[in-house]
Amino acid sequence: MTAGPILTSADLNRAMLARQHLLAPTSLGIVAAIEAIGGLQAQEPASPYVALWSRLANFEAAELDRAFVDQSVVKATLMRVTLHAVSATDYGQLLPAVRPMHHALRRRGAAAVDDAIVARLGRSALAHAAEPRSNPALRAHVEAEAGRLGVDLDEVWWWVRLRHDFIHVPTTRPWSFSRRPILTAASAWLDAAVFADEPEAIEHLVRRYLGAFGPATLADAAGWSGLSATALRPGLAAIEGAGEVWHGRDEAGRLLVDLAQAPRPGGDVEAPPRLLPMWDSILLAHRDRTRLMDDATRSFVIGRNGDTLPAFLVDGRVAGLWWAVGDDGGGRCRIELEPFGRLAPGAMPELAREAERLAAFLEPLDPNVYRRYRRSRARRRPGA
Structure with a gap:
């Protein structure tokens, strides 16, 4: 080789x-x-x-x-x-x-x-799930059998589902x-x-x-x-x-x-601004993520609990976060951009157009998408 x-x-x-x-x-x-x-x-x-x-x-x-x-x-x-x-x-x-x-x-x-008990509980769950079931309904079906087997379902239910x-x-x-x-x-x-x-x-x-x-x-x-x-x-x-x-x-x-x-x-090919969702695969696809962001940026975009925030790219690299914000009536949507630092000259107009395009996509669907994660704004920004 x-x-x-x-x-x-x-x-x-x-x-x-x-x-x-x-x-x-x-x-x-x-x-x-x-x-x-x-x-x-x-x-x-x-x-x-x-x-x-x-x-x-x-x-x-x-x-x-x-x-x-x-x-x-x-x-x-x-x-x-x-x-x-x-x-x-x-x-x-x-x-x-x-x-x-x-x-x-x-x-x-x-x-x-x-393992045999987990397999038995799993077969019971799968048989019941031949028709779509909610997680509580599926669990309730298996609970009686788990009790007969002397198993605490709280301890094994996650594993039953995973296996x-x-x-x-x-x-x-x-x-x-x-x-x-x-x-x-x-x-x-x-x-x-x-x-x-x-x-x-x-x-x-x-x-x-x-x-x-x-x-x-x-x-x-x-x-x-x-x-x-x-x-x-x-x-x-x-x-x-x-x-x-x-x-x-x-x-x-x-x-x-x-x-x-x-x-x-x-590496000299132009990369236009892009807005990515939470947990976008490219943010999680490599052990070494320096092709996309430095360590300071990574620690802000990807939290200790694994939450991977909605980010935007400028020149192919993570340059900030975005948030969808609906009006008080919930009908209109705008995208708020939070750059991590000064953006390259000329980047903001194109990024703003992309944000407007995303707002138009989200507005009829969910103008406040990812709202529950906005508390992450309080976290310390790279370079702050």
């Missing part, structure tokens, strides 16, 4: 933004776009919508609503044990890769509970999902789903990651997926065996890998 070229932080930044369609919006359809960008973080119901608005030309929220309803896109717990929106096809390819990690996780109270395959059912507007999820068994929702075997799934996960976020280190891919580098290495080896891997290094000398045919446009 040759050493390969050395890529600067700007080179890595532009390569990722190109794959994420943040240099120029794409005309890809919803499903193809979600696959190309590696899925969408979905802890906040609004975030997949804002993420697609920032990347797709002429995106309308109703398009994603329909994709959730027709089951071509699903919301479920996947990478890093967090909620993601992915295509139904990718769900069948990605879940087998991360399932062993889901099964291995235990909370303290569940450590003493026998068994549930999908979130779209039930509301806007954003398709509320904070009180309705769950159903994946086998009931996706009756024609095809699930990969684990080696194939690992290879698919590595391909999806590199295609969406490369070039990157194997440690970056591990951080994004929640799997270990050791678990991912066979997937990378399979892609290398097909002659489809590019190798290079970053300025610190770390080995980078990428899909050979993926775009790497160079």
Whole structure:
């Protein structure tokens, strides 16, 4: 293996933004776009919508609503044990890769509970979830059996849900999902789903990651997926065996890998201002995030509890936060921009136009989106 070229932080930044369609919006359809960008973080119901608005030309929220309803896109717990929106096809390819990690996780109270009991409770929950159920209804169904088995459901319910395959059912507007999820068994929702075997799934996960976020280190891919580098290495080896891997290094000398045919446009390519949702995937896709922000900025945008705030990019880098503010009647929306420092000359007019465009998108849907997180404004800003 040759050493390969050395890529600067700007080179890595532009390569990722190109794959994420943040240099120029794409005309890809919803499903193809979600696959190309590696899925969408979905802890906040609004975030997949804002993420697609920032990347797709002429995106309308109703398009994603329909994709959730027709089951071509699903919301479920996947990478890093967090909620993601992915295509139904990718769900069948990605879940087998991360399932062993889901099964291995235990909370303290569940450590003493026998696996067979958890499996029995899970089968009961899945059978009841052949029809969509609220979390309290699902839990109530399982509680009696847990009592007969002498198990405290408070200690194991999280693990029961994690170890068994549930999908979130779209039930509301806007954003398709509320904070009180309705769950159903994946086998009931996706009756024609095809699930990969684990080696194939690992290879698919590595391909999806590199295609969406490369070039990157194997440690970056591990951080994004929640799997270990050791678990991912066979997937990378399979892609290398097909002659489809590019190798290079970053300025610190770390080995980078990428899909050979993926775009790497160079660090001098113009990057227009972009507004990103909470938990946007690019803010979480690498262990080393200096391609997007320095450590001071990172500590402000990503809280100790993991909350990842709505940020904006200028020249491809995180330059501040944005907040949607509705009027007293709740009907109108404006976007308040909070730069971390002085912006480059000429950046503000283009950024303001992008903010106006986002306000127009949010106004008929939720002009106060992310309102509960505005308390984060009180946190100390970088450089303050």
